Amino acid sequence: MTAYIERFLVWILVERGYSRHTAESYQRDILEFQRHCGEDLDVQSITNTHVQAFVGSLYTGNASASVARKLSSLRTFFRFLQREKVIAADPVSGVAGPKLGRNIPSFLTVDEVFSLLEAPVATDRYWRRDRAILELLYATGMRVSELVGVNLEDIDWDAELVRVRGKGNKERMIPFGRAAHEMLQQYLPERESLIVARIQRGRKAERQALFLNGQGTRLSVRSVERFLSDYGIRAGIGLNVTPHALRHSFATHLLEMGADLRTVQELLGHVSLSTTQKYTHLNIDHLARVYDQAHPQARRSREE
Secondary structure (H helix, E strand, O other), X not given: OHHHHHHHHHHHHHHOOOOHHXXXXXXXXXXXXXXXXXXXXXXXXXXXXXXXXXXXXXXXXXXXXXXXXXXXXXXXXXXXXXXXXXXOOOOXXXXXXXXXXXXXXXXXXXXXXXXXXXXXXXXXXXXXXHHHHHXXXXXXXOOHHHHHOOEHHHEEOXXXXXXXEOHHHOEEEEEOHHHHHHHHHHHHHHHHHHHHHHHHOOOOOOOOEOOEOOOOOEOOHHXXXXXXXXXXXXXXXXXXXXXXHHXXXXXXXXXXXXXXXXHHHHHHOOOOHHHHHHHOOOOHHHHHHHHHHHOHHHHHHHHO
């Protein structure tokens, strides 16, 4: 089984572009399962019963989120073996994990966002790219589909604006600020290296797309969703942190800081103001403070 684990780790690092930290997390979970089953057990002999027994053992001393993560690691591993035709059937199929409550709110707090932005570290393979993506998503509130469609020529560096093509191919310009600007500049040499490596492999270079994957082609929506979820776990926020959570956070934090709804509507690219209103999940304490500061009757009662 050890040889197959090594093949799997190479696959997620090279083919899927996972970070070293994520690969190590998968490795720990799979090795734990191997120890539970017995290290001499042949991978073709593993059955649904082995997986169920392992998952059952995890409920003692592990949080539900940890059990779910370990089961997810096994599921990814055995699906890889099935695709590689090492095994005929997936032994994880049908094994139920713990029921989890909602892991994150519909938007992140400012502190949670900052923790997420700092999750990519220098030992991650594409940390500059990933950090630039996180900064740009939070700075602009753009959809992930819009992000992967951004071309290098869409960036106005002097004005710190990015041209975005939204639904119906409608274009809008969004400011992105200093932090995103700095991380994008740090990422550009990495982007050029990916282009050069692709040319050296005898492949046509991708010169338009701003964000590239490890093969030097345009990054996909699924790739962004995957690594964002990984960074959410690393940042201690929870499972299933999504690009939409950052979009929602962008809108909510702007509104909490006093931005008007019409401005947020333009930045998000909503045709209808009513669509933007679903992003206004302001907590009651914030609403009470705004009321107390702004309403004439509230001021008069305070003065009295």
